[in-house]
Amino acid sequence: xxxxxxxxxxxxxxxxxxxxxxxxxxxxxxxxxxxxxxxxxxxxxxxxxxxxxxxxxxxxxxxxxxxxxxxxxxxxxxxxxxxxxxxxxxxxxxxxxxxxxxxxxxxxxxxxxxxxxxxxxxxxxxxxxxxxxxxxxxxxxxxxxxxxxxxxxxxxxxxxxxxxxxxxxxxxxxxxxxxxxxxxxxxxxxxxxxxxxxxxxxxxxxxxxxxxxxxxxxxxxxxxxxxxxxxxxxxxxxxxxxxxxxxxxxxxxxxxxxxxxxxxxxxxxxxxxxxxx
Numbered sequence: 412x413x414x415x416x417x418x419x420x421x422x423x424x425x426x427x428x429x430x431x432x433x434x435x436x437x438x439x440x441x442x443x444x445x446x447x448x449x450x451x452x453x454x455x456x457x458x459x460x461x462x463x464x465x466x467x468x469x470x471x472x473x474x475x476x477x478x479x480x481x482x483x484x485x486x487x488x489x490x491x492x493x494x495x496x497x498x499x500x501x502x503x504x505x506x507x508x509x510x511x512x513x514x515x516x517x518x519x520x521x522x523x524x525x526x527x528x529x530x531x532x533x534x535x536x537x538x539x540x541x542x543x544x545x546x547x548x549x550x551x552x553x554x555x556x557x558x559x560x561x562x563x564x565x566x567x568x569x570x571x572x573x574x575x576x577x578x579x580x581x582x583x584x585x586x587x588x589x590x591x592x593x594x595x596x597x598x599x600x601x602x603x604x605x606x607x608x609x610x611x612x613x614x615x616x617x618x619x620x621x622x623x624x625x626x627x628x629x630x631x632x633x634x635x636x637x638x639x640x641x642x643x644x645x646x647x648x649x650x651x652x653x654x655x656x657x658x659x660x661x662x663x664x665x666x667x668x669x670x671x672x673x674x675x676x677x678x679x680x681x682x683x684x685x686x687x688x
Contacts, residue, residue, distance in 0.1 A: 436489060436499070443504040445567055445674035447476040447624075447666075449551070455492040461485050466622050468549050474622050476668035477503055479568045479580060508568035508580065527610055534609045541604035541617045541625075542667050548621030550599035553644045555678040558597045558628060559651060559662045561588040563682060567674035582672040583629070583665035586682075590632050590660045592651040596642040597626055597664070597679065605634045612663070613654025618642060622668075626675070629663035630655050 440448035450473045452458065458465040460475045467473045475487070485501040523531060565585030596618060603625065604617035614631030632652025642648055653660040666675045 436487070436497075438501075441674075441677040442502070443677070444477050444481050444506045445479055445672075446503065446677050447474060447668055447673045448501075449474050452489055453491055457490040459488045466545065466547070468547060468622075470549075472549055472552070474551065474624060474668060476624075476671040476673045478671040478673070479506075479508070479582065481671070506568060508570060509566060510570045523610070531610050534606075534611075537606065538604065538609075538615070538617070538627075542619075542627075544601075544603055544619045544625070545623040545669075546619075546621060548601070548619075550601075551620040551622065551624050553599045555597045555675070556595070556644065557586070557679050557682060558594045558626075558648075558664055559586050559588050559592055560683050561586045561592075561661075563587075563676075564661060565663070567676060583627070583663045584674070584676050585661050585663050587659070587661045588651045590650070590652055592660075592662075593647045594628055594631065594649040594651060594662060596644055596646045596648050597675075598644050600626070600642055602636050602638050602640045602642060602648075605636060605638050607634060609655060611656045613657070614649070614652055615655075616649050618648070624668045625666065627663075627665040627667070629665070630657050630661060632660075 436450055436452045438448045438450045440446055452467070452471045452473070454469060454471040456467060456471060458467050458473050465473050465475060481503065483503055483505060485503070487499045487501055489497045491497065563584060564587045565581055567582060567584055569581045598620050600618035600620045602616065603619045604615060606615045609615045612629040614634055616628045616631060616634050617625055619625045628649055630652050631649045632654060633650040636642060636648045651660055651662050664675050666673050
């Protein structure tokens with residue numbers, strides 16, 4: 412079971428000068444590779460993370476994330492409305508990733524031909540566009556639940572060996588479930604992609620949670636929502652399938668925060684009745 416004690420909790424970075432509440436940054440989340448932090452600062456402040464501007468809501472809410480192989484030290488800079496600038500270092504922990512071997516895949520799904528590669532490039536562009544939305548909604552504040560429950564058969568960050576050939580790491584969490592099992596929205600959001608048959612991911616659905624944070628749901632048999640539709644946490648949005656590059660029915664749930672691929676398992680509560688993984 413994934414250890415949820417990895418640097419989770421609340422970190423308060425007290426800014427120099429006043430000890431008043433508006434002189435602190437509060438960060439809550441997983442301080443580790445693949446983790447995401449929800450922060451709050453003084454309304455009206457501007458935030459940069461590793462030199463890149465970060466969206467801040469009118470209430471002072473912002474989020475930052477760490478990819479699979481993110482460096483272990485990061486720089487947060489806050490420009491307060493009164494003109495003060497505060498700089499803080501954020502340290503995260505390294506993770507060890509599993510190696511997962513998957514055999515029995517069709518050869519064309521491991522080594523696509525030229526025609527398939529053209530299709531794949533077009534689909535990558537569609538996904539990239541769907542994930543590019545960046546607006547002021549803070550739907551992520553509703554918190555996250557599992558979109559489906561069942562045995563976890565694949566975890567974030569694992570190195571994939573497909574039909575004996577090394578491939579890219581896995582960036583989601585796989586949950587085994589029968590075809591037709593209902594998939595619910597893990598948090599509030601807006602649908603930005605609903606595509607029935609992508610080459611690798613099959614039926615693919617993307618829901619944006621605001622601030623450039625999105626969830627992707629792969630290998631679906633049915634998609635029950637449309638692009639532009641507002642969905643609520645717990646609402647049925649799709650059904651589990653075995654489409655695309657799979658060896659059996661399951662849901663692959665992935666999350667992206669801007670360019671960082673983050674681990675959904677660090678945002679969701681412990682899986683109810685989960686099998687060993």
